[in-house]
């Protein structure tokens with residue numbers, strides 16, 4: 001009989017559910033009382049120590065050389081996850097985190113480490129990924145700057161609890177819950193100073209529950225706020241308009257589900273950033289949903305380094321895969337390449353790339369849409385291949401290059417590959433494929449694009465011997 005309108009009786013947990021529960025969370029009172037010394041850092045920035053039985057402990061915010069006792073918050077068969085209960089000494093690299101939310105907010109992992117120590121750690125991580133994959137690297141160049149207010153884009157979650165409390169911020173560490181914030185020390189100042197007023201505005205809205213999240217973008221000369229709104233609320237639209245006027249913002253909302261409609265409530269978006277290539281200054285326009293690197297200064301320096309490595313590219317035929325709105329495509333053209341073809345999966349970004357090429361007078365640029373996980377382009381006659389894939393990497397393409405090289409089809413294999421990656425695991429997997437086929441990594445760089453987090457951007461130049 002159907003239990004309409006009645007509570008279902010509790011069912012027995014499955015064996016899997018029982019196992020997960022028994023693994024579960026131990027509270028601090030169960031914690032180990034041994035003093036352990038932290039040996040090194042895991043790739044995600046947690047300290048690693050071993051207890052008397054040899055079991056590995058991953059410890060939040062513990063640094064190499066520190067003696068600690070632990071509060072274990074999760075046990076597994078081969079390792080435990082823990083945080084520090086007591087610390088006997090402080091590593092030289094320890095600093096006071098600049099943000100009061102560090103530790104609870106999931107946005108940053110490394111604020112307790114000095115910036116140069118963060119960078120040394122990330123260079124080491126990149127090197128370890130290379131070693132693990134058998135890739136031979138030259139010395140890894142670190143690239144970073146001291147400006148840690150770097151994020152020009154952010155997505156802020158908004159939730160109203162059943163008790164009517166507003167939560168406004170990023171997800172907590174290892175949790176789905178939002179950590180309520182009024183400031184963020186890695187946002188560029190024009191975005192950070194908006195957080196407290198935005199929070200106040202949302203509290204005053206008629207229907208804050210209709211709001212999903214906010215996307216903030218600091219473009220040159222313009223700050224754009226896009227509100228994810230489940231259902232339009234006209235009185236709230238007026239409040240957003242007044243807020244936009246007061247703070248000089250462009251505000252839009254994406255309303256509804258299926259289809260979601262983007263409606264501009266105040267101002268007209270005209271987002272763009274500048275990029276210098278030699279004596280040329282490019283202006284790249286983008287829409288709020290398009291990919292752009294979050295750290296503008298490091299993006300510029302990464303491109304400077306790339307063209308320093310590449311030397312004179314005039315007359316070269318270049319293909320830029322995963323091209324976005326043309327960040328590297330236009331840079332290669334401005335540096336003198338004779339033909340540059342960009343391929344990108346989003347038609348909107350392909351169109352934007354072509355608008356950008358035309359606006360910057362770069363007639364040698366072409367672009368088309370393709371899903372590069374399925375359709376591989378012909379590289380016949382290409383001198384330089386630029387790869388800048390998402391986290392999955394570019395395995396199918398690298399496999400195809402390796403097959404062509406093994407089969408002696410050298411005209412289809414570029415002399416040089418410039419590979420930029422946000423995931424060192426897939427980067428080194430792909431680099432190994434290219435290395436086995438005859439490429440050599442001649443330059444390697446770790447760009448600290450995401451300061452205070454364990455993420456790193458890397459760039460390799462791979463070259464094969466002249467035919």
Ligand SMILES: C[S@@+](CC[C@H](N)C(=O)[O-])C[C@H]1O[C@@H](n2cnc3c(N)ncnc32)[C@H](O)[C@@H]1O
Nearest residue numbers: 291322323324327344345371372373388389390
């Ligand atoms: C890391 S971004 C790089 C964008 C650009 N190179 C830049 O520097 O701004 C990766 C790009 O790959 C695109 N992309 C993701 N998956 C793709 C696929 N399967 N085929 C083609 N493009 C894809 C994304 O839309 C995004 O623009």
